[in-house]
Amino acid sequence: GFANKTKMNLFTAINSAMQTALETDPSTVIFGEDVGFGGVFRCSTGLRDQFGSDRVFNTPLSETGIAGFAIGYAAQGGTSVAEIQFADYIFPALDQLVNEMSKFRYRSGNQWNCGGVTVRTPVGAVGHGGHYHSQSPEAYLAHTPGLVVVMPRGPRAAKGLLLSSIRSKDPVIFMEPKALYRASVEDVPDDDYMIPLGKAEILRSGSDVTVVGWGGQLRILQKACDMAQSEHGISCELIDLRTILPWDVDCVVDSTEKTGKLVVSHEAPITCGFGAEVVATVQERSFLSLEAPIQRVCGYDTPFPLVFEKYYIPDELKNLEAIKKVVDYAQ
Amino acid sequence: LALSLLLVATIVSIIHASRGLFVECDVMSCHGGVSSLRNANNSICIASFPNLISAQDEDGCFRCPSNDGYVDPERDTSAGSSRKESTTISPPPDDNASSTSKHDLASLRSLLSSKYPFHANEVLDNVLLQSSPHDFADTGSDNTLLRAQRQMIRLRQMDNILQNAQRQGRISFYMTCRGEEAIHIGSASALKQQDVILAQYREHGLLMWRGFTLEQFTNQCFSNDLDLGRGRQMPVHYGSRALNYHTISSPLGTQIPQATGVGYKLKLDAAKMEDPSEAGIAICYFGDGCASTTDFHAGLNFAATLKAPVVFFCRNNGYAISTSVEDQYAGDGIVCRAPGYGMAGLRVDGNDAFAVSAAVRKAREYCLTNNAPILIEAITYRQGHHSTSDDSSRYRCPKEVHDHSTSTDPVKRLNKFLHRHGWVSSDDTAKIRDEERMAVLNAMEAAERRPPPKLDTLFADVYEEMPLHLRRQEQQLQQHLAKYPGRY
Numbered sequence: 001g002f003a004n005k006t007k008m009n010l011f012t013a014i015n016s017a018m019q020t021a022l023e024t025d026p027s028t029v030i031f032g033e034d035v036g037f038g039g040v041f042r043c044s045t046g047l048r049d050q051f052g053s054d055r056v057f058n059t060p061l062s063e064t065g066i067a068g069f070a071i072g073y074a075a076q077g078g079t080s081v082a083e084i085q086f087a088d089y090i091f092p093a094l095d096q097l098v099n100e101m102s103k104f105r106y107r108s109g110n111q112w113n114c115g116g117v118t119v120r121t122p123v124g125a126v127g128h129g130g131h132y133h134s135q136s137p138e139a140y141l142a143h144t145p146g147l148v149v150v151m152p153r154g155p156r157a158a159k160g161l162l163l164s165s166i167r168s169k170d171p172v173i174f175m176e177p178k179a180l181y182r183a184s185v186e187d188v189p190d191d192d193y194m195i196p197l198g199k200a201e202i203l204r205s206g207s208d209v210t211v212v213g214w215g216g217q218l219r220i221l222q223k224a225c226d227m228a229q230s231e232h233g234i235s236c237e238l239i240d241l242r243t244i245l246p247w248d249v250d251c252v253v254d255s256t257e258k259t260g261k262l263v264v265s266h267e268a269p270i271t272c273g274f275g276a277e278v279v280a281t282v283q284e285r286s287f288l289s290l291e292a293p294i295q296r297v298c299g300y301d302t303p304f305p306l307v308f309e310k311y312y313i314p315d316e317l318k319n320l321e322a323i324k325k326v327v328d329y330a331q
Numbered sequence: 332l333a334l335s336l337l338l339v340a341t342i343v344s345i346i347h348a349s350r351g352l353f354v355e356c357d358v359m360s361c362h363g364g365v366s367s368l369r370n371a372n373n374s375i376c377i378a379s380f381p382n383l384i385s386a387q388d389e390d391g392c393f394r395c396p397s398n399d400g401y402v403d404p405e406r407d408t409s410a411g412s413s414r415k416e417s418t419t420i421s422p423p424p425d426d427n428a429s430s431t432s433k434h435d436l437a438s439l440r441s442l443l444s445s446k447y448p449f450h451a452n453e454v455l456d457n458v459l460l461q462s463s464p465h466d467f468a469d470t471g472s473d474n475t476l477l478r479a480q481r482q483m484i485r486l487r488q489m490d491n492i493l494q495n496a497q498r499q500g501r502i503s504f505y506m507t508c509r510g511e512e513a514i515h516i517g518s519a520s521a522l523k524q525q526d527v528i529l530a531q532y533r534e535h536g537l538l539m540w541r542g543f544t545l546e547q548f549t550n551q552c553f554s555n556d557l558d559l560g561r562g563r564q565m566p567v568h569y570g571s572r573a574l575n576y577h578t579i580s581s582p583l584g585t586q587i588p589q590a591t592g593v594g595y596k597l598k599l600d601a602a603k604m605e606d607p608s609e610a611g612i613a614i615c616y617f618g619d620g621c622a623s624t625t626d627f628h629a630g631l632n633f634a635a636t637l638k639a640p641v642v643f644f645c646r647n648n649g650y651a652i653s654t655s656v657e658d659q660y661a662g663d664g665i666v667c668r669a670p671g672y673g674m675a676g677l678r679v680d681g682n683d684a685f686a687v688s689a690a691v692r693k694a695r696e697y698c699l700t701n702n703a704p705i706l707i708e709a710i711t712y713r714q715g716h717h718s719t720s721d722d723s724s725r726y727r728c729p730k731e732v733h734d735h736s737t738s739t740d741p742v743k744r745l746n747k748f749l750h751r752h753g754w755v756s757s758d759d760t761a762k763i764r765d766e767e768r769m770a771v772l773n774a775m776e777a778a779e780r781r782p783p784p785k786l787d788t789l790f791a792d793v794y795e796e797m798p799l800h801l802r803r804q805e806q807q808l809q810q811h812l813a814k815y816p817g818r819y
Contacts (some may be wrong), residue, residue: 027596054599060636065588065629069637072592075577077525078599080592092625099582100589109561110792111572143598146793169795198798242409246798 030085516686528770
């Protein structure tokens with residue numbers, strides 16, 4: 001346990017992690033659009049004043065430029081923390097992420113690497129974001145060997161995961177659930193601490209159903225698990241993947257072999273969402289342990305709608321139904 | 332803005348293509364590079380710096396491959412050991428009577444500066460006309476100018492032979508740089524060891540000047556166990572951390588904003604250095620087609636606004652595969668974009684090794700002095716096909732290629748220059764050609780005989796440490812191979 005903790009929301013926790021990174025590694029630089037004055041979500045507040053505009057600065061408006069610049073800076077031995085203002089705008093950078101960043105070490109025969117890169121970007125529904133301020137593009141990036149993709153579920157996880165991401169020797173895409181920036185408040189250690197990448201976390205132990213999610217979805221899944229327990233006596237084991245790529249297969253497999261039932265939930269559209277990867281792997285590893293078909297509770301295969309967001313979201317009621325369905329099937 | 336205007340619209344020298352000499356003229360502006368490119372016999376216009384930067388006299392210092400610092404003891408394929416068995420050619424025979432004046436750089440500089448007083452300052456500073464502080468590993472001599480000639484010849488022999496090797500089915504793919512050798516050797520000579528090169532794919536002469544050996548080139552092309560890239564990429568996708576040359580990737584233009592990031596880091600590092608002569612720049616190469624990409628725009632704009640010391644070097648060789656420059660842009664070449672970014676720029680005759688060397692040397696000094704980027708456009712001509720997958724006779728007439736290869740060819744031009752000043756005879760040049768040809772053939776045959784890398788390298792280096800899922804996939808493959816021995 002840590003001695004000193006402070007109540008922090010998500011953007012404060014991320015700010016704390018970046019401040020720690022800037023303090024402990026003099027080669028760290030933070031950049032992106034509007035990062036200088038504090039960022040549109042206030043994640044970089046105060047950092048330019050404290051560390052100077054050489055190290056915390058605005059770039060021109062170009063995601064491919066931001067990503068390419070980050071790679072070059074890291075290849076030259078520095079630690080670059082690049083912000084893409086909304087994950088919806090990461091697509092111009094996809095060539096740099098997929099063709100360059102992910103292959104940089106491999107293609108050079110391990111002579112060169114850009115492990116010093118961390119790309120931070122807000123993801124997910126926020127109530128009024130519509131098509132272009134709500135996307136969760138983890139599936140596009142998880143399909144890219146060589147990248148690491150991380151998504152924290154709240155402030156405490158975010159600070160530790162972000163410090164691990166920044167210090168990782170591999171390039172990391174760090175996805176921040178924007179709905180949690182102000183809304184999620186937790187006790188976060190003031191200290192420098194890291195949470196390991198590539199490891200899922202079991203948030204609650206259970207015996208009847210394994211429920212898996214990541215990022216902002218965990219809040220919804222907690223509610224669904226609560227309702228399952230209180231209304232139906234169903235004991236759910238809830239897992240936060242934390243790292244999407246590479247993901248903690250054994251944790252989910254072991255849990256599913258214990259419970260025999262699995263529900264996977266994510267906001268992103270269901271077809272080819274990352275849930276499909278989880279389902280395919282688990283059924284391959286644990287087919288005979290399954291007592292019911294695996295359920296995915298996800299966004300529909302439409303662009304993220306504005307006026308109908310509440311219908312689109314895989315909310316706690318839809319997840320409760322999926323939990324009940326697998327339990328009923330197994331009986 | 333005033334600075335960039337000063338640099339672009341300045342007194343120019345016209346290089347008369349067929350004579351290979353500096354000829355003075357006081358034309359005040361460049362005509363559009365486009366049309367002059369296609370008419371080989373027209374004068375080619377270059378812009379050169381006035382004595383804008385009172386640079387310290389560079390003592391001809393540039394990197395010498397025998398001083399490579401990085402050797403990985405676990406991989407005896409490293410630059411170090413390969414270079415020891417390098418392409419050491421015996422130096423030209425020591426003819427006591429005439430060698431002192433024959434190959435004496437000091438007396439050549441004297442002669443040139445008195446004959447061309449307008450160029451006297453440049454003659455004294457030009458790196459190609461300076462002795463190297465150390466003997467070069469491949470020539471065993473400190474004579475830069477002779478090494479330049481020899482390497483251009485070696486580069487061309489390597490291109491000819493490896494292109495033929497592809498046609499014979501011995502390697503899968505190749506790209507030549509025929510016609511652009513002056514850009515490679517000229518710019519490489521003006522760089523220092525700490526300058527980081529990010530290239531496109533047609534810049535292998537820079538790597539050669541830095542000290543990449545014929546063995547290393549051919550090992551990569553044959554994807555054998557000594558390839559520094561571990562057989563992962565197509566031929567000509569070279570890279571060398573030891574020589575500060577980023578590994579080539581096929582996507583165009585991605586290197587440009589990366590170069591800006593490299594330059595920015597170099598700037599921050601330079602601010603902490605005690606010895607400012609150790610500061611470096613990033614230099615980024617790309618062609619006329621690549622200058623149309625979004626990454627070009629992003630990279631230059633970032634470098635100008637963030638003040639990164641980067642030389643952006645455009646090899647305008649007239650073609651992007653089959654697309655001639657007429658279909659590539661409507662403006663006056665590439666350099667005209669520099670003022671749009673608030674950046675300095677200059678255009679240079681890419682077939683003149685001395686001019687390119689001068690341009691890069693001055694550009695480098697400019698970047699370091701001002702912590703600012705600069706755009707160089709070198710006008711040249713792609714004499715060869717785009718690659719071995721291309722047949723350029725389908726989109727351009729043989730006469731055009733022939734005209735350029737006779738009148739503006741950089742290798743011929745340097746040979747003529749040396750010949751004119753009594754440095755080489757045609758017999759000498761023919762002898763060098765034969766020596767280099769043999770060296771390439773020997774290296775290639777040795778590379779061809781070597782085995783591929785070990786199969787376990789397939790799963791390594793995706794991440795710094797191999798994650799569990801890749802270890803499992805590796806096991807799957809091994810189990811499959813155990814079931815089907817001899818089928819792969």
